[in-house]
Amino acid sequence: MPLTTEDQLIGEIDDWLKKYLSTEILSAGRVRRGLMNEKWIIETSKGWLFVKSYHPGRFKIHDPEFRGKIENALQLQLLFYQSGGPCPEPLMLEGRCMHILPCGRYITVMTRCPGTMVPAGIIGERKMYSLGRAAADMHAFWDSAATLGFEAAVPPEEPIWQLSREEIERTWEVSWDTARNSSERVRNAMQLQKAILDSLGDEDFAPLTAGWAHLDLWADNLLFEGDALAAIVDFDRARYSFPEMDLGRAILSGTLSGRGFHKDAVIAFAEGYRKVRPLPPGSLLRAIKYVWCIESFWWIQPSLESSSVVPVRFAEEMIYTAEHWEQLDALLGGI
Secondary structure, three states, rough: OOOHHHHHHHHHHHHHHHHOOOOOEEEEEEEEOOOEEEEEEEEEEEEEEEEEEOOOOOOOOOHHHHHHHHHHHHHHHHHHHOOOOOOOOOOOOOOOOEEEEEOOOOOEEEEOOEEOOOOOOOOOHHHHHHHHHHHHHHHHHHHHHHHHHOOOHOOOOOOOOOHHHHHHHHHHHHHHHHHOOOOOHHHHHHHHHHHHHOOOOHHHHHOOOOOEEEEOOOHHHHHOOOOOEEEOOOOOOEEEOOOOHHHHHHHHHEEHHHOEEEEEHHHHHHHHHHHHOOOOOOHHHHHHHHHHHHHHHHHOOHHEEEEEEEEHHHHHHHHHHOOOOOHHHHHHHOO
């Protein structure tokens, strides 16, 4: 596929808006976050919209099966919006939330939500309470949508991201073999990673309760107004998996700073979640450890030192969690 310039994309998006929404672009501000996909906040003659163009180098977007998974995730987002959930509304056309431009690029168009992002690690107690309650609403609604037979919410046979000791050990061995020339810091982190893996018992690999999950519930995908969550955004990764992974990811992203976990904020998140759904004591600790077992092998890599800001933030979360593995139960186990 030939390269597509930003001007060409904006021009074709403008033509699409005129054709299907009877509106036109007045201004377009580029959102320079995320990897490769192009995003804009667009002012139109009928109001503000958010538009994402899926870069072919970022996703296997021309694989119909993969594209179908993103389409389903957007349909889940639409269902959550229609239930009153705090998220943008994906605009549907002919039963689809993904649309193709003449240049071959796929786009999504959705309403723009108010609010601002809060940097990772410093999302305060009231905001975490609001986030916990919204996460519970999202999980509960998707559960009910599955029970009611909504097509997008019908679960597949197996959840994704199930832990496998054998697979994790293979992944670690491959990374270790390529880490010969990595920094001492990276190699030390990988050695600690292997020590924790070796210490895990069979109970640590037991699956969590399956269900639909956002699977990218971190600071850059959250918008707040004052102390209230205004919107959860970027549902592209939503899959049938383990909802507790959303809890672990939110706690790591929202409350872990250089000084450790902000325990009061963790407690506030749990209280918000429990207003809607049960959350037995110890669930958050298990969720954090499960996320670590999945994500640490993504982020702690030989290439860590040359990574950009976002992967480094995730890697730092994984390293801190590993370094304090033995203290996590005393700190978070009773919440």
